[in-house]
Amino acid sequence: MTAAAETEILAAGTVCWRRVSDQIMVLLVHRTKQKDVSFPKGKLDPGESMPQAAVRETLEETGLGVTLGVNLGTIHYTLPTGGKKTVQYWAAEVTEPAVQVSRFIPNAEIEALEWVPVAQARKRLSYSADQEIFDVFANLVERDAIDTFSVILLRHAKAESRSAVFPEDRLRPLSDFGEDQAELLVPTLEAFGVSRIYSSNAERCMRTVAPLAHHLHKTVRVHEGLSQDAWDAGESNELRRTIGKVVRKGKNTVICTHRPVLPDAARELALATGSLPGEYLREATALPTAGFSVFHLSRRYPGAGILGVEMYPIKL
Incomplete structure (x- = not known):
């Protein structure tokens, strides 16, 4: 051959x-x-x-x-x-x-x-x-479902480990490797026409979307309810409100959050769109650092459910 x-x-x-x-x-x-x-x-x-x-x-x-x-x-x-x-x-x-x-x-x-x-x-x-x-x-x-928008669930890039230098989890920055991942995300996310960017208030999440926001000239909407601290405390109301708002607006949106929060974010997205639950939600949120999943929804009929999901592990 x-x-x-x-x-x-x-x-x-x-x-x-x-x-x-x-x-x-x-x-x-x-x-x-x-x-x-x-x-x-x-x-x-x-x-x-x-x-x-x-x-x-x-x-x-x-x-x-x-x-x-x-x-x-x-x-x-x-x-x-x-x-x-x-x-x-x-x-x-x-x-x-x-x-x-x-x-x-x-x-x-x-x-x-x-x-x-x-x-x-x-x-x-x-x-x-x-x-x-x-x-x-x-x-x-x-089906009158060709006019779509996307909700992108993004796990933050690689962060520095908790240590004496970075004792508070929320303030841990990205590692050098994570900074490279954040830059690499930009052209692929841009291809989906991102117009809104949401982030946990953790430093590693905000730094992950900073290059994208700079490139697109967008303001990052920071929400404590997307943080791992809020998830650890069992506070889910803001996560539900945020997902509901994103679906109502019908704009291509990136939501940057943490590994433990991602399954709940996907579940809220399914609930907000009348989608059937299933193993696909778990698979779509089992992401490596800087990985993301793109959920496609009908702009005219968002309650018609999730039309498709794409997964992207970002590798250097």
């Missing part, structure tokens, strides 16, 4: 959509060399995450700046070289301002962009794997 056949290529892409009057339109790309019709996608750059790549490739291929909505799944196929390729897709709404500032020009990679109604898109796609991803998208459209 050749080295090319043994190599797995990772790629990411989007199913871009927009509303024109009352109709959902889907973006298709016509590739120049292959003479096929597909969705925007491309290979990961070194050190890049799947969400980062999906946003970057969409911008490069179409000129459209997007943030990611609900995950639509992953496709796997074999290349002519014998190698394997894995592509992960997200839905991505394209706003009218993004359309207006697009600088797309037909080029050696993409010769044309085409907006088509949902009902016409499937038959125009060249590949069955793309059609399978589109079927997931179309199902969400049919």
Whole structure:
């Protein structure tokens, strides 16, 4: 077996959509060399995450700046070289301002962009794997659940251990490794269009989201009720109020808290959205330091429950 056949290529892409009057339109790309019709996608750059790549490739291929909505799944196929390729897709709404500032020009990679109604898109796609991803998208459209927002539960980055130097748990800072993790979080979290940031009042949580807040020019909303001290004391009312407020607002939100608090935060999120309980909540909150889970919810009908969950352990 050749080295090319043994190599797995990772790629990411989007199913871009927009509303024109009352109709959902889907973006298709016509590739120049292959003479096929597909969705925007491309290979990961070194050190890049799947969400980062999906946003970057969409911008490069179409000129459209997007943030990611609900995950639509992953496709796997074999290349002519014998190698394997894995592509992960997200839905991505394209706003009218993004359309207006697009600088797309037909080029050696993409010769044309085409907006088509949902009902016409499937038959125009060249590949069955793309059609399978589109079927997931179309199902969400049919349920009027394609307009989503995300709630991201984030465990703080690696902190200094409690010691004579740092005797008070709440005041423990991030370690040098944790500071690096906090910086590394920024581009992947940004891909989900974060507009609000909540944090425990513990120093290690506030420092974890500080680089993201600085990059996005956002204010961190600090809540004692998200802290481990409050959780240890059995104080759950503020956690419930915070989660309820986040769901009501319907904005893409990061909530940075502690390992013991995460399962309760997920449980409150399930309660606030009428979601069924299950093992998936435990799995989604068994996170390493600087790991996070993205919960996707319907913006129009948040009570319809959690539409999907993605987990991201951040590694250096």
